[in-house]
Amino acid sequence: MHPTLAQLPAGRIARVTDLRGCAESCQRLMEMGFTRGTLVEVLLRGTPSLIRLRHGRVTLSSELAQAVLVG
Amino acid sequence: MQDQILRVAVTGNPNAGKSTLFNTLTQGREKTGNYPGITIEAKRGDWHDRSLFPQALGRVELLDLPGAYSLHAHSPEEAVSYRVLSDGAPGSEAPQALIVVVDVMNLERNLFYALQLLELGRPTVVALSMTDRLAAQGGTLQLQRLAEVLGVPVVDVRRDDPATPKRLADALVQALAVPGAERRWFWPDAPLEASFRDLADRLSAATGSERRGADGTLGWWLSSQVDAGELTPASATLRSELDALAERYFMGEPGVPARDQMARAAIEARYAWIDRKVAPLLDLPATAESRSDRIDRVVTHPVAGPLLFLATMGLLFQLMFVGADPLISRIEGAFGALGGWLSEALPQGPLNDLLVNGIVAGVGSVVVFLPQIAILFALLAFLDGCGYLARTAFLMDRVMARVGLHGKSFVPMLSSFACAIPGIASTRTIERENDRFITILVAPLMTCSARLPVYALLLATFFSDRPAIGGVINQAALGLFLLYFLGTAGALAMAWLLRKTLLPGSRPPLILELPPYRLPRARDVWYEVRERCIGFAKDAGTVILATTILLWAAMTYPRSPEVEARFDAQLSALHEAAPAADAPIAGVEAHRVQVLRLQQERHQAVTERTVAGRVGNFILPVLEPLGFNEQISIGLIASLAAREVLVSSLGVSYGVGDDEESQGLRMALRNDPRMNRATAISILVWFVFAFQCFATASAVRRETRSWKWPALLVGYQTVLAWVAAFVAYRGALWLGLGAP
Numbered sequence A: 001m002h003p004t005l006a007q008l009p010a011g012r013i014a015r016v017t018d019l020r021g022c023a024e025s026c027q028r029l030m031e032m033g034f035t036r037g038t039l040v041e042v043l044l045r046g047t048p049s050l051i052r053l054r055h056g057r058v059t060l061s062s063e064l065a066q067a068v069l070v071g
Numbered sequence B: 001m002q003d004q005i006l007r008v009a010v011t012g013n014p015n016a017g018k019s020t021l022f023n024t025l026t027q028g029r030e031k032t033g034n035y036p037g038i039t040i041e042a043k044r045g046d047w048h049d050r051s052l053f054p055q056a057l058g059r060v061e062l063l064d065l066p067g068a069y070s071l072h073a074h075s076p077e078e079a080v081s082y083r084v085l086s087d088g089a090p091g092s093e094a095p096q097a098l099i100v101v102v103d104v105m106n107l108e109r110n111l112f113y114a115l116q117l118l119e120l121g122r123p124t125v126v127a128l129s130m131t132d133r134l135a136a137q138g139g140t141l142q143l144q145r146l147a148e149v150l151g152v153p154v155v156d157v158r159r160d161d162p163a164t165p166k167r168l169a170d171a172l173v174q175a176l177a178v179p180g181a182e183r184r185w186f187w188p189d190a191p192l193e194a195s196f197r198d199l200a201d202r203l204s205a206a207t208g209s210e211r212r213g214a215d216g217t218l219g220w221w222l223s224s225q226v227d228a229g230e231l232t233p234a235s236a237t238l239r240s241e242l243d244a245l246a247e248r249y250f251m252g253e254p255g256v257p258a259r260d261q262m263a264r265a266a267i268e269a270r271y272a273w274i275d276r277k278v279a280p281l282l283d284l285p286a287t288a289e290s291r292s293d294r295i296d297r298v299v300t301h302p303v304a305g306p307l308l309f310l311a312t313m314g315l316l317f318q319l320m321f322v323g324a325d326p327l328i329s330r331i332e333g334a335f336g337a338l339g340g341w342l343s344e345a346l347p348q349g350p351l352n353d354l355l356v357n358g359i360v361a362g363v364g365s366v367v368v369f370l371p372q373i374a375i376l377f378a379l380l381a382f383l384d385g386c387g388y389l390a391r392t393a394f395l396m397d398r399v400m401a402r403v404g405l406h407g408k409s410f411v412p413m414l415s416s417f418a419c420a421i422p423g424i425a426s427t428r429t430i431e432r433e434n435d436r437f438i439t440i441l442v443a444p445l446m447t448c449s450a451r452l453p454v455y456a457l458l459l460a461t462f463f464s465d466r467p468a469i470g471g472v473i474n475q476a477a478l479g480l481f482l483l484y485f486l487g488t489a490g491a492l493a494m495a496w497l498l499r500k501t502l503l504p505g506s507r508p509p510l511i512l513e514l515p516p517y518r519l520p521r522a523r524d525v526w527y528e529v530r531e532r533c534i535g536f537a538k539d540a541g542t543v544i545l546a547t548t549i550l551l552w553a554a555m556t557y558p559r560s561p562e563v564e565a566r567f568d569a570q571l572s573a574l575h576e577a578a579p580a581a582d583a584p585i586a587g588v589e590a591h592r593v594q595v596l597r598l599q600q601e602r603h604q605a606v607t608e609r610t611v612a613g614r615v616g617n618f619i620l621p622v623l624e625p626l627g628f629n630e631q632i633s634i635g636l637i638a639s640l641a642a643r644e645v646l647v648s649s650l651g652v653s654y655g656v657g658d659d660e661e662s663q664g665l666r667m668a669l670r671n672d673p674r675m676n677r678a679t680a681i682s683i684l685v686w687f688v689f690a691f692q693c694f695a696t697a698s699a700v701r702r703e704t705r706s707w708k709w710p711a712l713l714v715g716y717q718t719v720l721a722w723v724a725a726f727v728a729y730r731g732a733l734w735l736g737l738g739a740p
Helices: A023-031 B018-026 B076-087 B104-118 B131-136 B143-150 B164-177 B190-207 B210-214 B218-223 B233-249 B258-277 B291-299 B304-345 B350-367 B370-386 B388-402 B407-415 B420-429 B433-445 B452-462 B475-500 B522-541 B543-556 B561-576 B585-608 B611-626 B630-638 B645-653 B665-671 B677-689 B694-704 B708-734
Strands: A013-019 A039-044 A049-053 A056-060 A068-070 B005-012 B030-034 B041-046 B059-064 B097-103 B124-129 B154-156 B511-514
Touching (some): A013 A023, A056 B104, B018 B059, B018 B522, B104 B124, B104 B258, B154 B164, B291 B304, B304 B350, B304 B388, B350 B645, B388 B407, B388 B475, B420 B433, B452 B665, B452 B677, B475 B677, B561 B585
């Protein structure tokens, strides 16, 4: 089982491997750039967390950070 | 040729720089309007420099759509944006051409939406914004290659380059010249694409709509869940065919509906295309830490962030209060002079009275607050433009979570500091209905600018001459901050209550982009401020003027000549008995006070017998426990039209203007023995919570499509206001603030 974005320590860069258990929200996450293979970095952990991806910064609430599997 | 209109939609991701471009092209000459039927706040404006286009094109009308991340609507705002793109605004046709604003610093993510638009197959120009920033970071983009890959013109629209409109106009003409622009498809694979073409063709036959059938994204739109209610019977059949199609191609993941899998595959296909074709064209050196990162390190810090937020809000209110003061006294002076001049220039009679005491005094008491409203909107526009408002949503998410909402609900609440109506409209970015309704129902508790005239008047009258706390903090400024705080706390408490009772639900997930910091252009801030001030002045000129005239009539008629005659006789007797000019000061002063008191008594006796006086007296028993007098209770009736009317109503009912010696409303209030700091606090607290704006109720009805919610709003606000004002008044009396 891959860890989720919520478990990733701040400053570590990882790759998105899948999105789980968020149906409608998952689609929006993907539209905003969280597609499989994308590099992401956790800038700030917590609720909400701050993520860097594809030159931008996106903030996610914890239940969504838990939906993003990384490896 | 005059009738010829070329409609061009300006669209793009939120924060991509759409509005800046729109302002540049229209030179700020735009009309903001809500389209009837659908509720969208979109700006329309003509392309300012007509000479950039061939004569035959006619007028070029630009449509500034709300920002969207995808044609798949996830929020009401995006749904509307999509509908206007595909069908046009009601009463208008679909835009013939598109300008897609793409932030070059966020190229890949912005291009995702651009690709969806290219699939629509309409003449399109990609406008690259923030290119100056790219250059500043030492990055480059092969613009020509990007245009070749996308198959449409790509234009650098950096904001401070005077050649931008010309470049964009040329590109638009070029895009329009391509006959039957080739529709681009970014489907996962060829057989699926063929099936979609077939579906789209059949839909166009079924609905008889050529253009709809031409929409490449139609299939994806059908698979979107948000707009399901909008489907026509014909397309509902096709929808089931679409499901069948999805099931044939997407069996991969158990537990995930085939339609979702299909939608995901399409998203990944577009990103894969971008990664393969576009990413190599962009050379953006990965700096260890950008300027925005460094700023965010402080702004989003768990301790420093909230402190900075509080300090920013405090500074905002201090600026609003202190900065506007000199202008306010100047406007007060001007209206006073105008009233005095009119009073002498016109013959005595009802017309003179209406003009001087009704219109000039009433409108003047409201216009006086224009400086404060301008400052508030300038500051909010600045904070929004530089990217700080998005951070407040991030910061407030933790607070909003306590009441069951997410940070995005805070931004409409913050806009409601200016006016609840745009605030309510901006809840369309919130995805789920219950979350959206809660935000709509509590937004009117946020202190809007219409309350400011009332706050400012009472704070300035009863608190500004008090010694500053610790020699630094002005008591009036502190009071203002507390009132804003009280409104916000009330809104949060109500949100929590609504979440627990009428509008239950789990906490919604938050996805929010934090744009890079950027100093907003003075011009863009100015356009925003100008628009808001014109709106306010228009209100003062129409709704408020009409209310003022009605009120003046209600407070003047029926007249009671015998009462007037009695007081006038007493007054002239008092004037005869005036002490000589060289008499002791104490005697002169005592006489002056006597005259003033008699004048006020006369005014009250006369007003009591008028229509307004009777209504005010009728509801007075309910309001008396709050320390309100008849003037206030009359004013509360008047302020149902708009809050700021209370000020003009008090101006009229204290008869400010017909007395040469009076120095405006503040003086009249201070001299009223029934007014003191406790009653001022009670009125202020009432205004924090009470429902006083019919325009808001109609906005709530429009957004919730039911009278149930506005009725609830009026009910709960009235009860809340009464209880809170009662508690505040009794508390203030207990603290000894009831002394003059």
